[in-house]
Amino acid sequence: MKATDHKPDDNKTIVQHVFDELARSNSQPLLDRLAEDFRFVIMGTGSWSRSFEGKAAVLAELFAPLREKIADRITIVPVRLIAEGDLVVVEARGRNTTRDGKAYDNTYCNVIRLEAGQFKEWIEYCDTLLVEKVLGPPGEAAK
Numbered sequence: 001m002k003a004t005d006h007k008p009d010d011n012k013t014i015v016q017h018v019f020d021e022l023a024r025s026n027s028q029p030l031l032d033r034l035a036e037d038f039r040f041v042i043m044g045t046g047s048w049s050r051s052f053e054g055k056a057a058v059l060a061e062l063f064a065p066l067r068e069k070i071a072d073r074i075t076i077v078p079v080r081l082i083a084e085g086d087l088v089v090v091e092a093r094g095r096n097t098t099r100d101g102k103a104y105d106n107t108y109c110n111v112i113r114l115e116a117g118q119f120k121e122w123i124e125y126c127d128t129l130l131v132e133k134v135l136g137p138p139g140e141a142a143k
Contacts, residue, residue: 012083025073035118044128047137065138
């Protein structure tokens with residue numbers, strides 16, 4: 001099978017593996033699967049809600065500020081995955097604690113588009129009010 005011949009089941013297996021590792025607080029499989037032109041979109045109207053364009057921007061402008069606010073490794077547990085074509089939809093739950101001891105247990109619906117086994121786009125739907133309440137704005141240090 002060529003790298004471009006990924007089927008929905010292959011994509012689902014890839015995403016399942018990434019999320020299984022995220023549930024173990026291991027982000028390396030995710031980082032290994034991000035395309036250089038990866039795009040991450042957080043839907044909503046809060047200060048975290050926007051489009052992050054490119055792997056470097058996602059790492060610097062989204063993942064780094066998030067890691068600054070979470071006490072240990074970020075943990076996201078997959079609940080359900082549905083795959084069709086190049087898309088995999090993941091229902092997931094976060095199990096996290098902020099540096100100041102607050103629970104940050106958000107729920108997510110992620111629509112992930114893959115190309116040749118790489119994550120090209122991730123659109124995240126979550127409780128953005130909870131994001132604001134617990135994490136505050138991205139640039140604000142944990143209190």
